[in-house]
Amino acid sequence: MTAYLAIAGARLRALLQYRAAAAAGIVTHIFWGLIRMMIFEAFYRSSAAAQPMSYPEVVTYIWLGQATLALTLGSADMDVRAMVRTGTVAYEMVRPMDVYWTWFSRTIAARLAPMALQVVPVLLIGAMFGLGPPPTVASAAAWAAGTAGALLVTTALWTLASISLLWTISGEGVARLIPTLGYCFCGMLIPIPLMPPWAQPIVTALPFWTVMDAPFRLYLGHIPPEGAGIILLHQLAWTVGLVLFGRWLLGRAFGRLVVQGG
Amino acid sequence: MPQIAAENLRKTFHVAEREAGMVGAVRGLVRRRSREVRALDGVSFSLEAGELVGYIGPNGAGKSTTIKILSGILVPDSGDCRVLDRVPWKDRVPHVARIGVVFGQRTQLWWDLPVIESFQLLRDIYRVSEKAYQAAFEELAALLELRPFLDVPVRQLSLGQRMRCDLAAALLHAPPILFLDEPTIGLDAVSKLTVREFVRRLNRERGVTVILTTHDMDDIEALCTRVIVIGDGHILSDGSLEALRARVTRERWLIVDLTEDAVEVHDPDAEVIRREGPQVCLAFDPTRVAPAELIGRIAARYPVRDLFVQNPPIEEIIARLYRENGR
Numbered sequence: 001m002t003a004y005l006a007i008a009g010a011r012l013r014a015l016l017q018y019r020a021a022a023a024a025g026i027v028t029h030i031f032w033g034l035i036r037m038m039i040f041e042a043f044y045r046s047s048a049a050a051q052p053m054s055y056p057e058v059v060t061y062i063w064l065g066q067a068t069l070a071l072t073l074g075s076a077d078m079d080v081r082a083m084v085r086t087g088t089v090a091y092e093m094v095r096p097m098d099v100y101w102t103w104f105s106r107t108i109a110a111r112l113a114p115m116a117l118q119v120v121p122v123l124l125i126g127a128m129f130g131l132g133p134p135p136t137v138a139s140a141a142a143w144a145a146g147t148a149g150a151l152l153v154t155t156a157l158w159t160l161a162s163i164s165l166l167w168t169i170s171g172e173g174v175a176r177l178i179p180t181l182g183y184c185f186c187g188m189l190i191p192i193p194l195m196p197p198w199a200q201p202i203v204t205a206l207p208f209w210t211v212m213d214a215p216f217r218l219y220l221g222h223i224p225p226e227g228a229g230i231i232l233l234h235q236l237a238w239t240v241g242l243v244l245f246g247r248w249l250l251g252r253a254f255g256r257l258v259v260q261g262g
Numbered sequence: 263m264p265q266i267a268a269e270n271l272r273k274t275f276h277v278a279e280r281e282a283g284m285v286g287a288v289r290g291l292v293r294r295r296s297r298e299v300r301a302l303d304g305v306s307f308s309l310e311a312g313e314l315v316g317y318i319g320p321n322g323a324g325k326s327t328t329i330k331i332l333s334g335i336l337v338p339d340s341g342d343c344r345v346l347d348r349v350p351w352k353d354r355v356p357h358v359a360r361i362g363v364v365f366g367q368r369t370q371l372w373w374d375l376p377v378i379e380s381f382q383l384l385r386d387i388y389r390v391s392e393k394a395y396q397a398a399f400e401e402l403a404a405l406l407e408l409r410p411f412l413d414v415p416v417r418q419l420s421l422g423q424r425m426r427c428d429l430a431a432a433l434l435h436a437p438p439i440l441f442l443d444e445p446t447i448g449l450d451a452v453s454k455l456t457v458r459e460f461v462r463r464l465n466r467e468r469g470v471t472v473i474l475t476t477h478d479m480d481d482i483e484a485l486c487t488r489v490i491v492i493g494d495g496h497i498l499s500d501g502s503l504e505a506l507r508a509r510v511t512r513e514r515w516l517i518v519d520l521t522e523d524a525v526e527v528h529d530p531d532a533e534v535i536r537r538e539g540p541q542v543c544l545a546f547d548p549t550r551v552a553p554a555e556l557i558g559r560i561a562a563r564y565p566v567r568d569l570f571v572q573n574p575p576i577e578e579i580i581a582r583l584y585r586e587n588g589r
Contacts, residue, residue, distance in 0.1 A: 006386035014374045079373075091370040093335040095387050096359035254338060 003097055004105040011109035022117035025070060033066040037129065050191040056132060057220050061191050063126030064216045068147065070114035072154050072182050072211045076175035077103075077110050082164040089166075093254070100159070100247045107159045111151060138225035139218060145228055146215030149235035154211050156242035157182075163246055164254040168234050187213030193222070207238040263347075265439065265471055266332065271341035273302040273327055301327040302338065303495035309473070314465040316486035317475045320584060324495045325475040326365075329443050332473070333363045345439065359388060362432035364406075366444035369428055371416040373583060377427050378412040388435035395434060402430040405460055422453030428429070429460060440464070442474045448482055458484050465473035479576040491580060493587050503576065510579045510586075514553065516544040519568040520561060527564055532556060540567075 037059055044055045051059070080103065081126070083089040092099050123131065134140040157178060164174035183189055185208040192203055192213040203209055214231045217223040263317040276296040301324045309315060319325050330336040331343060334350035334357050343350060348357045364370075371509060385395045403409055406426040411419060419427065432440065442461065446454045462485055464470045476482060480501070482489060489506055491499040499506050516532065520540045527534055527542050531551035536543040546556055553571050560566065 003387045003389065006383050010372060010379060010383050013379075014372065017374075086368060088368045088370070090330065090335050090365065091363075091368065093354065094333050094358045094361070094363045094370075096355045096389075097387060098355070139552060 004101050007097075007102055008105040008109045011106050012113050015109060015113035016117065016131050022114065023026060025114055025118050026121045028068060029066040030125050033062055033122070033126060034129065036062045036066075053191060053222070054128060057222070058191060060220060061131040061187070061216050062131045063123065063129070063131040064143075064219060065188055065212055067119045067122040067126065068115055068150075068212070068215075069188070070118055071111055071147070071150060072186055072208075073179045073188070074111075074114065075109060075179070076158065076165060078163045079106065080167055084165045099254070100250050102241075103162050103250075104155060104159045104243070104246075107162065108151065108155045111155055111158060129163050134219050135221040136225070139221045142223075142225040142228035143219035146210070146218045146231055146235075149232050149239075150211040150215055152239045153207050153235050153242070156239045156246065157207060160242060160246045160249070163253060166250075182208045182211070185209060186211055187216065191216075193217070207235075207242070210235045210238065265311040265346060266309040266473075267342075267344045268308070268328070268332070269306050269342040270337045271302050271305045271328065271331060271343060272300075273324075273331065273336065273338045274293045275299045275301055299473055302331075302341075304340075304341070305492065305495065305497055307490055307497065307500060309471060311471055312465070312469045313473045313488060314461075314486055315474065316482040317492065318472055318477070318479075318482060318489060318580065319492035319498075321477075323492045325492060326443055328492070329363075329441050329473065331382055333361060333441055336357055354392075360437055360439065362435070362437040362440045364425075364428050364432045364440075364442050364445050365504065366425065366442070370431055373417050374415055376413045377408070377419070378450070380416065380427075380431060384431055384434050390435050394436070398434050398436055399430075399567065400410060402433060405463070406430055406456065410440070419559055422449050425449060425453065425457060426460075429457065433464070437470070439461045439471045439510070440473075442472060442476075444476055444531040445474070446476060446478050454481075461485060479580070483576055491583055493584055496587075498583055498587055505584075507573060507576075507579055510582050511574065512547055512549060513545050513574055514548050515572050515574055516546060516553070516556060516560070517570055517572065518542045518544065518566055521565040521567045525564055527560070529556065529559060 040055065040062070040221070042060050044058070056220050080089075083092065092102065095102070134143060161175040168174060185203050186208050187209070190211060192200060195203060204214075210231060214223065214234070218225065218228055218231065264324060275298070277299050279295045279297050299322075301322075303324075305324065305328060317325055317328065321384070331338050332350060334354040337351045344427040345357060346360055347395055350357045354368065366440060371377065372383065375383075381399060384390075385392075390398070403412070406429060408426060408430060411423050411427075416424065416427070429445065440461075445461070446457055449457065458481060461472060461474070465472050465485075474481065474485065487502060489501070491506070499509065501509075515535075518527065518541070520527075520542065523540050527544065529544065529546075532546040534542055535545045544556075544560075546553075557569060557571070560569065
């Protein structure tokens with residue numbers, strides 16, 4: 001366990017030193033937050049029908065999304081990509097550690113570091129543009145718990161993306177698919193409550209739902225704090241499933257590993 | 263019982279191929295072609311504890327594949343292998359805790375962390391106690407002269423500095439076995455000597471078993487008591503350097519420096535194999551003509567400034583061995 005924590009800690013320290021990347025991330029997220037606000041304002045002004053979410057709720061939802069976006073979206077672990085391309089991945093196998101959990105530890109850090117740098121500034125700016133507080137302390141706690149669960153799900157997903165790099169070499173393909181799917185189904189494109197009713201059961205069964213939409217609605221009180229339990233179970237089930245699948249896939253990958261040259 | 267035993271290892275890779283150019287690229291979309299490359303075709307050897315073995319062969323001969331199988335990274339198609347009584351790829355985690363590996367062309371250090379932090383990470387990964395770590399670290403830092411750049415991120419190290427750090431990184435957990443895959447590749451002369459001297463001391467003083475692959479025959483001559491030569495997935499020769507020499511050729515070389523450029527050198531018992539300006543290299547068989555007799559004859563007949571006898575360099579021996587085996 002110490003070894004895996006050490007890996008995650010080292011990765012975190014390494015990633016936190018990239019200040020320019022953090023600043024760029026903050027500016028981008030604020031810019032897109034404002035754009036999305038404008039789109040939804042136009043949408044709400046032009047529609048007379050009652051919507052499942054009020055406009056102030058949508059604004060809060062948008063800013064929460066911008067602040068924690070880095071948790072879910074982004075790109076696959078650049079280091080794993082480089083390791084696979086250069087063959088340094090061989091060194092992963094000469095360490096007395098389970099390779100899956102090593103990569104899982106790296107991925108947790110890779111997910112956490114950019115968000116840790118962005119979350120506070122983006123929320124502060126969001127508060128100036130209509131980000132509202134949660135209705136109760138319980139809702140805030142439920143949001144925090146849901147976000148922690150989201151970290152596990154997203155880490156399991158992105159670890160899978162790293163493993164897929166062992167097949168595609170170029171580091172694209174499957175690893176590109178995850179953010180695209182995630183973007184559509186996590187509520188970043190449109191909040192899930194605004195989706196057609198027939199689509200909602202499908203979308204809420206997917207792992208992407210639990211990484212953004214579910215925690216945000218816990219924050220809004222849209223899902224009452226008592227609902228947090230079922231969401232955490234949902235997250236846990238997906239995490240376990242994705243971990244088992246990832247381990248199986250990695251086992252197969254290393255069975256057919258070719259480390260070329262040198 | 264041997265510490266490392268490989269028995270009849272075989273490994274085949276499939277290499278994708280396509281014809282060059284646009285037509286080939288399009289054809290490759292429809293029909294994939296692949297060629298089988300036999301990296302190892304029945305390789306067997308065994309090592310006792312404390313040996314320092316040079317494992318040499320041309321590019322693509324199967325050296326690295328063997329090292330990767332021994333370190334548990336690759337699974338062979340067939341054959342048996344035991345290192346410290348474990349099958350590397352089956353008991354990977356306990357196996358790798360007892361070996362150290364350095365791939366000269368790659369680094370196992372964390373690219374964006376200072377060297378010292380990489381070492382501390384490895385301490386945690388190998389579960390080395392703080393006391394044992396401190397002792398190992400102090401010793402390695404002194405022997406390899408790491409102190410000046412311990413706080414520098416790995417990406418800013420020179421190749422020679424990085425290689426010394428990589429050697430230390432592979433030894434912090436005090437493994438009894440060390441695999442070195444081209445540890446001197448690309449190094450300058452001074453760094454090469456440091457690495458060589460370090461490996462020698464490690465083997466002589468601490469009894470660490472070392473398998474060393476290299477293209478640098480000076481490494482082999484300076485370090486190895488035993489040499490395994492591999493070519494095309496087969497072991498061509500296994501034994502001491504002297505035995506390898508004796509097997510390939512009994513020939514010795516007489517190097518003569520003449521005072522004049524233009525003189526042609528001839529002798530019934532020796533053959534001129536090279537001539538560079540005033541220096542002539544004669545090959546002779548010491549069982550046919552005594553070196554002293556040949557030297558006397560040459561010195562009497564030609565304007566000699568200096569001369570000396572040497573064994574053919576090991577490169578020459580190895581090259582002949584490859585040629586004999588159809589390469």
